[in-house]
Amino acid sequence: MNIRLETENDYFDVENMVRNSFWNIYRPGAFEHFIVHNLRDDERFVKDLAYVIEKDNKIIGHINYSKGKIICDDGNGIDALVLGPIAIDENYQNQGYGSELIEYTLELISEKEIPYVFVIGDENYYHRFGFESASRYSIFLEGTDESEECEFFMIKIFNDVEPDFTKATFQNPDVFDVDENDVEEFDRKFEYKEKKIQEGQLGV
Numbered sequence: 001m002n003i004r005l006e007t008e009n010d011y012f013d014v015e016n017m018v019r020n021s022f023w024n025i026y027r028p029g030a031f032e033h034f035i036v037h038n039l040r041d042d043e044r045f046v047k048d049l050a051y052v053i054e055k056d057n058k059i060i061g062h063i064n065y066s067k068g069k070i071i072c073d074d075g076n077g078i079d080a081l082v083l084g085p086i087a088i089d090e091n092y093q094n095q096g097y098g099s100e101l102i103e104y105t106l107e108l109i110s111e112k113e114i115p116y117v118f119v120i121g122d123e124n125y126y127h128r129f130g131f132e133s134a135s136r137y138s139i140f141l142e143g144t145d146e147s148e149e150c151e152f153f154m155i156k157i158f159n160d161v162e163p164d165f166t167k168a169t170f171q172n173p174d175v176f177d178v179d180e181n182d183v184e185e186f187d188r189k190f191e192y193k194e195k196k197i198q199e200g201q202l203g204v
Contacts, residue, residue, distance in 0.1 A: 006050040018087040028195035044173035060089040063101045083119040
């Protein structure tokens with residue numbers, strides 16, 4: 001197993017792997033590979049935290065970070081790191097490779113003296129890496145109910161100085177908002193896969 005920075009030569013293989021790993025999981029088809037593709041040309045992308053895992057002479061995992069924005073109650077904005085998308089090849093899932101990528105990159109982040117990083121995902125999974133609900137620090141994900149704890153929107157703090165906000169809203173980079181028609185067009189460069197409605201998808 002080898003963990004290294006992504007290179008331009010990896011782009012198609014990474015996108016194809018991400019597409020396959022998310023296909024029909026959260027929705028019919030997938031958006032995540034399109035987000036990964038667009039992130040690379042976005043000013044919010046953090047290139048030196050885009051890593052892949054290689055095993056058996058192929059890329060089996062990938063992780064991205066980008067800069068979202070915390071909008072404070074006074075209207076001021078603060079850049080803040082957010083993890084994702086992260087993907088593991090469908091044939092190598094549940095074998096610890098995702099944890100390897102997350103732990104490796106979180107260690108790099110701590111060395112950069114970045115105060116905290118956000119993630120949106122399964123709280124039961126990310127708690128093991130030290131993430132906790134961001135609403136405990138009065139930071140809420142844009143579009144969610146600020147009167148309730150949003151357990152899937154989490155923060156990891158790298159030092160003893162806790163963020164101090166009266167109330168703040170976190171905004172993902174715009175590149176995370178995708179148009180389905182654009183995804184359909186982008187998907188033509190990959191092998192055809194059937195879209196299916198399955199139990200467990202968002203809204204199903």
